[in-house]
Amino acid sequence: MSGIQTIREGLTGNVTRVIVVAIIITFIGSVGWAGFFSQGNVNVVATVGSKEITNADLNFEVSTQQFALTQRFPDQEIDDETLFSLSKNNLINKFSILDFLDSKKMILTDEFIYTQLAEEEQFQENGRFSKARFESFARSNGFIPSDYLKRVREDFLISIWRQSIINSSFITDLDVFESMALADQERDITFIKLSAERFKNSVSYQEEDLQNYYQENKSAYMSPDRAKVSYVSLDSKELQSTVKVSDEDIKLEYEDYLRDFDSSERKSVSHIMLNITETRDSSAASAELTLIKDRINQGEVFENLVLEVSEDGGTKDIEGSLGITDGTLLPPEFEQALLSMEEGEIFGPIELLSSVHLIRLDEVIKPEPKTLEELSPQFREDLLTNKAEEIYVDLLEEVSDLAFSSDSIKDIAEILNLDLIETDYFSKSEIPEILSNNSISDFIFEDFSEGNFPELIETSQLSAVLIQISDYVEQAQLEYTEVRSKIEETYVLRESLNASEAFVLKSIEDLRGDKTLEILSSENNVEVETYKGLKRDSSLLPVRAVNEIFSLPRSQAGDVFGSAVSQNGDSIIFRLDAVNESTAELTEENIADIKNFLNQQKTISELSELQEFIKQGLSISG
Numbered sequence: 001m002s003g004i005q006t007i008r009e010g011l012t013g014n015v016t017r018v019i020v021v022a023i024i025i026t027f028i029g030s031v032g033w034a035g036f037f038s039q040g041n042v043n044v045v046a047t048v049g050s051k052e053i054t055n056a057d058l059n060f061e062v063s064t065q066q067f068a069l070t071q072r073f074p075d076q077e078i079d080d081e082t083l084f085s086l087s088k089n090n091l092i093n094k095f096s097i098l099d100f101l102d103s104k105k106m107i108l109t110d111e112f113i114y115t116q117l118a119e120e121e122q123f124q125e126n127g128r129f130s131k132a133r134f135e136s137f138a139r140s141n142g143f144i145p146s147d148y149l150k151r152v153r154e155d156f157l158i159s160i161w162r163q164s165i166i167n168s169s170f171i172t173d174l175d176v177f178e179s180m181a182l183a184d185q186e187r188d189i190t191f192i193k194l195s196a197e198r199f200k201n202s203v204s205y206q207e208e209d210l211q212n213y214y215q216e217n218k219s220a221y222m223s224p225d226r227a228k229v230s231y232v233s234l235d236s237k238e239l240q241s242t243v244k245v246s247d248e249d250i251k252l253e254y255e256d257y258l259r260d261f262d263s264s265e266r267k268s269v270s271h272i273m274l275n276i277t278e279t280r281d282s283s284a285a286s287a288e289l290t291l292i293k294d295r296i297n298q299g300e301v302f303e304n305l306v307l308e309v310s311e312d313g314g315t316k317d318i319e320g321s322l323g324i325t326d327g328t329l330l331p332p333e334f335e336q337a338l339l340s341m342e343e344g345e346i347f348g349p350i351e352l353l354s355s356v357h358l359i360r361l362d363e364v365i366k367p368e369p370k371t372l373e374e375l376s377p378q379f380r381e382d383l384l385t386n387k388a389e390e391i392y393v394d395l396l397e398e399v400s401d402l403a404f405s406s407d408s409i410k411d412i413a414e415i416l417n418l419d420l421i422e423t424d425y426f427s428k429s430e431i432p433e434i435l436s437n438n439s440i441s442d443f444i445f446e447d448f449s450e451g452n453f454p455e456l457i458e459t460s461q462l463s464a465v466l467i468q469i470s471d472y473v474e475q476a477q478l479e480y481t482e483v484r485s486k487i488e489e490t491y492v493l494r495e496s497l498n499a500s501e502a503f504v505l506k507s508i509e510d511l512r513g514d515k516t517l518e519i520l521s522s523e524n525n526v527e528v529e530t531y532k533g534l535k536r537d538s539s540l541l542p543v544r545a546v547n548e549i550f551s552l553p554r555s556q557a558g559d560v561f562g563s564a565v566s567q568n569g570d571s572i573i574f575r576l577d578a579v580n581e582s583t584a585e586l587t588e589e590n591i592a593d594i595k596n597f598l599n600q601q602k603t604i605s606e607l608s609e610l611q612e613f614i615k616q617g618l619s620i621s622g
Helices: 004-006 012-029 034-039 055-072 082-104 110-117 131-139 143-167 173-184 195-199 207-216 237-244 247-259 282-297 302-309 332-338 372-407 407-417 438-445 480-511 517-523 543-551 588-616
Strands: 044-048 051-054 186-194 226-235 266-275 321-325 345-353 355-365 456-460 464-474 529-534 561-564 570-581
Touching: 004 207, 004 332, 044 055, 044 082, 051 055, 051 082, 055 082, 082 143, 082 588, 110 131, 110 143, 131 143, 131 529, 143 588, 173 588, 186 480, 186 517, 186 543, 195 480, 226 237, 226 372, 226 407, 226 438, 237 372, 247 372, 266 332, 282 302, 282 345, 282 355, 321 332, 321 355, 332 345, 332 355, 372 407, 372 456, 372 464, 407 464, 438 456, 438 464, 480 517, 480 561, 480 570, 517 570, 543 561, 543 570
Parallel strands: none
Antiparallel strands: 044 051, 186 529, 186 570, 226 464, 266 321, 266 355, 345 355, 456 464, 561 570
């Protein structure tokens, strides 16, 4: 316990709050808790060492993960299998740590847990921790108190264990300098580049070779499913062209605007605030603000005194501004004083329950309505939008009713006088842009059946598509003659890459013998190039080549070779000539930042490795 005793001093109220709230949020944000209680704690779903994972644990973890994933991906549905697998793996990780800690006799007493929870207001009564309130709080959130205490204890224990790993990890200045030396290291190379075309041009083949390739790879030459559809597009924006807005309509809108216009006077107000504390009563605070008021009257700038004196953190950085009130938004004491104040006037001190204030009336605002000419464009646009939306809603309802009773989209289009569009055949990858919606695509290529009827699919709040499949052709094997050119292209590319790879391997072998890069370049009629000061983030060579260059042993510089192939198929053969160490100087701030980053990475790695080590030594079943 001595190790835990040291670490526990590092636990803050925030850590406690996170642990408590995380459990509570799961219950508030989850559903299906009948399963949690009906299963009970006796149904074991898995064992991890000496620990048993119960249905209660699993249900709770599933709901925890479901809530967390829903918050992170609000528009994405998580399938049950993924959710269950993730929850089970998390529980195995958690209980493997708990089993390990239990084997090391690391325990937390109830008193320790209660001490950590004592600062949470929901567990206090008359300023002190109340076990009764703790138990009542647990029950009100759907927990059996003993289960709640158990989960809090487990989370605290794991948090302490993790904190101990973090606190024991450290990075030295030497580690920082070595890491930066590697990161900033530069390398000089000599290289030759061989184009992919030279190997393509060297490939020879017979018709039989292409036919054999086709037979071996028939599955790669299938025509995709293709569909031909008829559709009607419904969109409120497109309907605006059918709407007429008269001057009388705009005039009526303006009359409504004038009738609803709030012309009541508003006031912009700022303040300086002092808190009433144990060492400063209201009289003392008022006396201080009276002196501040005198300083303002003598010419000191109000905004400067806000920064110097005010104890309202929410307004201190915005020159004490309380915003604009219509006579109801500020405390009554403020509003009453403002009734008789002039612009720029300072009033106070004003005493409230726990603070004392000086207020300043910054500006009296008297709203004036805009003219009809000013508002006409906006009124016209709004009327067009609103009328078009009304037409759209009515039209959508008509289309929906007809789609339910009719088996022909053509008939529906004729009845409602809508434009019917017929497409040519297209595959899923060629779907017309107006139909490139997941729901439409799924209807065409996933849900299509022989019982083909018009389908109304809403693509947004104010747009929809009525669609019917005219014809559907399922995927089929393409004949050799149809895809011969494609086969030829693929075959030549494969053979040229094989030839390129064989040439590079043979060249590297020769270079490790007596042949030089200069001789190799002369034999192949290519130029020898050099690159000095190559860095890891260089974009002048392919990433694969840069990675390969920096993987070559520095001790063999001048006599070690490598190769890489770029995305376009060009091959590069290079020799490492020299390794140049970084000469950049690091400031203390640089060192601290790098050390912090490296320490974080090291901690993550150590925690992961230790977790896996613990699991490897356990018997896990279920």
